[in-house]
Amino acid sequence: MTVTLIDSNHCPGSVMFLFDGYFGTILYTADFRYTPTMFCNSPLSTEKRIDILYLDNTNCDPECVVPSREEATEQIKEIINTHPEHDVVIGLYNLGKESLLIELALAFKTWIVVSPRRLQMFQLLRLSNVFTSEIGAGRIRVVDQNEINRFNMVRWNQTCPTIAIIPTSRRIKLAHRDIHVIPYSDHSSFQELQEFVARLKPCSIMPIVKGTACHVYFSQCLSRSDELKPIQVPETVERCMKKNSKHNEALPDRFLKSRPLDIPRGVVFESPEEGLHDCDGADDLCTEELSWCYASLKSFDAVVEQYFKRRNKRNVRNMFD
Incomplete structure (x- = not known):
């Protein structure tokens, strides 16, 4: 069996897994944001037959409109430009959307204030030197997303006029008029999923997010698979599996x-x-x-x-x- 890791264009270090062996070929996308470059200089460019595609179907809904990350970034810039006297608080998870922060730092020529722990992580990732943990050093500050609520918005505005931005495609109930939710997503849009599946032409699709039957949208993009045949497990693999089974039974x-x-x-x-x-x-x-x-x-x-x-x-x- 061969396992190949492919950049999934999600958060730093995220990958797709391509499994190729006696069982066929399986592609597990994990969380990913499709880009056409995925088919350049990678195993996907060989037009390899994919028997099963495990697909990140987070935004697999024709009614779910998700702009490109570049378009979402411009929306965020526009909101900040319309509030020139305000501090900006951005709510994020532990990892992800670092490219957005770097873009905002360069556009508004300001330090991005983060927690010491997040700063250490960014330094390990060798990101651009636009981050600091010194409070008040920059106009834009990053907090955990759950910290953006009505109580904190009132508290922050008592010190300085403040707006909060939550870059996410998830539906969030706004608790304050100065909270702005922008559909910035690190997951593929429905249109991007259509293009990805159409180019890949897998034999079958398995959704990663349960409860969402996404394969119905891509049935016309699937390759015709031959009649399923029983998988012939190589003798060496069977012998290794039996050996490991005996080893586990012998463990204390x-x-x-x-x-x-x-x-x-x-x-x-x-x-x-x-x-x-x-x-x-x-x-x-x-x-x-x-x-x-x-x-x-x-x-x-x-x-x-x-x-x-x-x-x-x-x-x-x-x-x-």
Whole structure:
């Protein structure tokens, strides 16, 4: 089996997955915003037959009008231009729409004020140097979308005239006259989905968003598939699957039981030895170390044993139980 990652034009790092193997060819778009360049210099440009297309159908509705991101950006600029004396608050999620912020910073020649955590993330992404965490350094400020509500709008306007902008294609009930919702979306519009499917010509479509039967809109774009034949699993794959099954049965119960800890997602760039040195006592066992231990089942026992040797076993056993 071959897995190929293709830029999905959504948020930084987002990709589509192209699976090609004995089962056929499957394209999983995940969240994506279609652009014709997806068919240039990529596996999609080879006119490969796609047996199953898992499609991001967020905006798959003929009545859902979603402008291009360039058009939505111009709408936001116009709103800001009509409020020259106002501060601007933009509500976003944790990730996404960074290109919009950079465009606004360059257009209005201002710093974009963000939280220290968001600033650190933008620096890791190596985005343009238009962001700062210094309060009051710029006219435009980014907050979490759920912070834009009537209470905060009243509070912000008591200090300085303020407008809020929420760039989203979702329907939001406006709680204040100075809140503006602009249909800026990182998901493909209905027209873009039509063009994408027409060019791809898959044999079948599976919607990613449940409850929305989108395939009816693209039936004329589908390729005729041959009569379905049973998938012949290669002998090497069957042998590997059986081997893994026996291996899982041999694992100790402590590895298979669900653990109540809320292990954070992501990668912790820290060795177990470094993490153990940083703790002042048994009660200070940090979440990152637990994450590393549970994710590294192969060396789990060794890490725990090392920890017990360096500490007096004070309250630690209860933590791992």
